[in-house]
Amino acid sequence: MSSPDIDKGAGGSYARVLLVWVAVLAALYALQEYYR
Amino acid sequence: MHPVDWAILVVYLVWIVWDGLRRTKHGDKLEGYFLGGRSLPWWAVGLSVMATQLSAITMIGTTGQGYTDGMRFLQFYYALPLAMIVLSVTLVPFFHRARIYTAYEYLEQRFDAKTRAFTSLLFLLSRSMSLGVVISAPAVVLAVVMGTSVTSTVLLIALPTAVYTMFGGVQAVTWTDVKQMVLIVVGLVAAVVVLVQALPDGIGLGAALSFAGATGRLQTFDFSFDLTNQYTFWSGTIAAFFLFCSYFGTDQSQVQRYLTTATVAEARESLLMSAYWKIPLQALVLLVGVLLFVFYIFTPAPMLFNQAHDREMRDGPNAKEYLALEDRFEGASASRAAAATVMSRAATGRDAFQENAALEALRARDGEIKGIRDEARALVRKTTGDASFSDVNYVFPTFIVTHMPIGIAGLLIAAIFAAAMSTISGELAALSTATVIDFYRRFWNPLGDDASALRVSRLATGFWGLFASAIAVWAAELGSLIEVVNRFGSFFYGSILGVFILAVGSTRATPNGAFVGLLAGMGSVAWAASYTNVAFLWHNVIGAVVVVVVGLAVSVVAPASPKTVRSA
Secondary structure, eight states: OOOOOOTTTTTHHHHHHHHHHHHHHHHHHHHHHHHH | OOHHHHHHHHHHHHHHHHHHHHHHHSSSSSSHHGGGGGOOOOHHHHHHHHHHOOHHHHIIIIHHHHHHHOSSSGGGGHHHHHHHHHHHTHHHHHHHHOSSSHHHHHHHHOOOHHHHHHHHHHHHHHHHHHHHHHHHHHHHHHHHHOOOHHHHHHHHHHHHHHHHHHHHHHHHHHHHHHHHHHHHHHHHHHHHHHHHHSSSTTTOOOHHHHHHHHHHTTTOOOOOOOOOOOSSSSSSIIHHHHHHHHHHOOHHHHHHHHHTTSSSHHHHHHHHHHHHHHHHHHHHEEEEEEEEHHHHHHOOSSSSOHHHHHHHHHTTTTTTHHHHHHHHHHHHHHHHHHHHHHHHHHHTTOOOOHHHHHHHHHHHHHHHHHHHHHHHHHHHHHHHHOOOOOGGGGGGHHHHHSSSSSSHHHHHHHHHHHHHHHHHHHHHHHHHHHHHIIIIIIITTTTOOOOOOOHHHHHHHHHHHHHHHHHHHHHHTTHHHHHHHHHHHHHTTTHHHHHHHHHHHHHSSSOOOOHHHHHHHHHHHHHHHHOOOOOOHHHHHHHHHHHHHHHHHHHSSSSOOOOOOOOO
């Protein structure tokens, strides 16, 4: 694949998105199990 | 609906049209009209992307799903943040640096004119049809709860939207979307507050969630692997990933938004806003539905929420059977309320044995009520001949006009209008852009000036508004609105994504390979839809994979001299 010239600063943004994503899914799973 | 609520709705409609029209700058240039001069701030674009994606179907259909099924629909959105990251790395930089107006323009730069024209045509067909459904969904429901006709409700939603989109272009769309998004969130939060306050004394949010959890309505993870089930963890993370990549990466209604930002970094930030907020926002919408369920444990609920059908059944040939079902429904509802009350008291008194017994009783009575509602719906279908009848979309609007305080009801009806209009405006702008850039300017009048192209653009917006309104009146006859919308898209989405994967992912892909691959992908989806029970979400995967495999195979077997991928 040819390089789309990814901006160097973007990696941190993606890492934050992934972190929030995991936290949100974990909270939803905890809510499901707590009130099961 | 109370006159005060009507007044709030009218004030909203007048204000949003006025605001849309006053926002336009440089609207005399094509780049200003279609792309806001490529200078809109990322946060406004990000909110606009979210507002376009959150339609009135989300407000009425998803809250209804929360009421009947709970939060399992949330799984549908689990892959969205991943798709946003992938798009931010791949397609967004390509599109932004290519200085294009439409996503399909890029396919001509990479392949040829026929691939561009064909994908753009597919977009116009599928998006205009689904836009009709997007209009009809709230119109059908609001017509019943507001006491208006479907046609006049369609026009009340579509006409103001078409007016500010026609004259204001994408700037009007974006800035009205920002306000509409705020109104939607304020409306949803107000609904949560009103619902929690309306619960009986001693029943707080914690107890409400325990009732919802006891009846399975807080289930947000289903790890079973079933290709015929839309709402599992695997459908939501694998199949929906392809849908979101295609929708946000290749659908002009989304691509056009991030082309309005000044830089690639701003375009990326606007997309990542959805990555952060889409799942929590959708959870809020579903939570409203779940709280509606808890509210109706303690407040007498209608057996069916569609009042028009309810009246028809009471006067119809099967009235006796219907009233017998209603007797059973009322008995089971009273037993369910008693079980919930006992469960709450036992939890407060820390009596685990009694709490468990009440929990089992609550589950059993809730199951019984679901069964009775199923029987009632089947009876309506048999009596009216309406095979697709469902009252899911009527739950929230019925609650709004029967139990919401005056003023807040008007605010929420305005929020449903806002959700519809924010989606319609973005899609009308995209349909107009594709019509003018991919067809009018490409084939009919490539040397014309901006003034003539702008006249055609406004006419195109008006035409698509009328076309979608006509489809909306027809689509009112169809049921299961939320799935109908997604089905329209899923026939093409995966295959179009496959062409873009070939475009940016392979230097060997040839124009003919991409075109043959696209046809093969669409054929395979048509086959899967006709001859298998595979859930429609997976059609996106089938389409994309077949296009890439066939496209590459044709490119290898019959190589042309491929154009070099434009690195912009």
